[in-house]
Amino acid sequence: MLELKNLYKTFNPGTINEKLALNGLSLTLKEGDFVTVIGGNGAGKSTMLNAVAGTWMVDEGQILIDGTDVTRLSEHKRAAYLGRVFQDPMTGTAATMGIEENLALAKRRGKTRFLRPGITRKERDEYRELLKVLGLGLEDRLTSKVGLLSGGQRQALTLLMATLKKPKLLLLDEHTAALDPKTAAKVLEITDMIVNRDHLTTMMITHNMQDAINHGNRLIMMMEGKIILDIEGEEKKKLTVRNLLDQFEKASGQEFSNDSALLS
Numbered sequence: 001m002l003e004l005k006n007l008y009k010t011f012n013p014g015t016i017n018e019k020l021a022l023n024g025l026s027l028t029l030k031e032g033d034f035v036t037v038i039g040g041n042g043a044g045k046s047t048m049l050n051a052v053a054g055t056w057m058v059d060e061g062q063i064l065i066d067g068t069d070v071t072r073l074s075e076h077k078r079a080a081y082l083g084r085v086f087q088d089p090m091t092g093t094a095a096t097m098g099i100e101e102n103l104a105l106a107k108r109r110g111k112t113r114f115l116r117p118g119i120t121r122k123e124r125d126e127y128r129e130l131l132k133v134l135g136l137g138l139e140d141r142l143t144s145k146v147g148l149l150s151g152g153q154r155q156a157l158t159l160l161m162a163t164l165k166k167p168k169l170l171l172l173d174e175h176t177a178a179l180d181p182k183t184a185a186k187v188l189e190i191t192d193m194i195v196n197r198d199h200l201t202t203m204m205i206t207h208n209m210q211d212a213i214n215h216g217n218r219l220i221m222m223m224e225g226k227i228i229l230d231i232e233g234e235e236k237k238k239l240t241v242r243n244l245l246d247q248f249e250k251a252s253g254q255e256f257s258n259d260s261a262l263l264s
C-alpha cells in the first residue's frame with residue numbers, strides 16, 4: 001500500500017543549519033497496516049509523514065501509494081490519497097462554520113466544480129449517522145459552530161472528516177498530544193474504531209509509548225532519520241514499555257532521551 005524507498009531529505013543544505021532529517025529511510029506498509037511511530041525529538045517522524053504528504057519534495061528516493069509513484073506529485077494532488085490529522089485541534093476544521101458545513105466541505109473535497117451551496121436532507125441524515133458513532137452527542141448539534149467544541153470533540157470531528165472519503169492512507173501526527181489523558185484515550189478509541197471499520201492503512205506518530213504499544217498491529221521506532229526498530233504481530237502484542245526501551249538501547253547504543261515518552 002505504501003512504499004518508501006531509500007528516502008533522503010536535508011533541510012537548509014549548505015548552511016550552518018543544515019540538517020539531514022531523512023537518511024535512507026525505507027518502509028513498506030501492507031494494506032490495512034496500522035503502524036505506530038515513536039522516537040526521540042528530531043528523529044524524523046514528522047518529516048517522514050510530510051514526505052508522504054508531499055509537503056516538500058524529497059531529495060532522493062521513491063514514494064509509492066497503492067502502486068502509484070507519487071514522488072514528484074504536488075501536495076495538492078497527493079491529498080486525494082490521504083487523510084491527515086495534526087496535533088493542534090484548531091487545524092483541520094473551520095471554526096466559524098457549523099459541524100455539518102465542515103462535514104460537507106470534507107465530503108466535497110476534490111470537487112471544485114458544481115459546488116452546491118446548501119446541505120440536502122439526505123446529507124444531513126448521513127452526517128447524523130456518522131457523528132452518532134463517535135458517542136459524543138454531536139449528532140444533535142449539527143449547526144453548532146465548530147469553534148465552540150472542546151479540543152477532543154474537534155479532533156474526533158477532524159478524524160471523521162479526514163476519513164470521510166476512505167483515504168488510501170491515514171496520517172496521524174500526534175493527534176492526541178494536546179488533549180488531557182481521558183480525552184486522548186477517547187479520541188484513540190474513536191481512531192481504532194474508524195481504522196478497523198474502514199480497514200484504513202494508518203501511520204500514527206505518538207510520544208506515548210504505551211499508546212504506541214496498545215494501538216495498531218505494527219510499531220516502528222525512528223532515530224536520526226531512519227527506522228531502527230520494526231515490531232509487529234504477536235511480538236508487538238507482548239511488548240512492554242521497559243522491553244521497548246531495552247530494545248531501543250540495544251538497537252541504537254544510546255539511552256532513550258525523551259522525557260515525555262518515559263513518563264507516559
Ligand SMILES: Nc1ncnc2c1ncn2[C@@H]1O[C@H](COP(=O)(O)OP(=O)(O)OP(=O)(O)O)[C@@H](O)[C@H]1O
Nearest residue numbers: 011012019021039040041042043044045046047048
Ligand atoms: N521544515 C523544516 N525546516 C528545517 N528543519 C526541519 C524542518 N522540518 C524538520 N526539520 C528538522 O529535521 C529534524 C527532524 O524533525 P522532525 O520534526 O521530523 O522530528 P520528529 O521526530 O517529528 O520530532 P518531534 O518528536 O520533536 O516532533 C529536526 O532536526 C528538525 O529540526
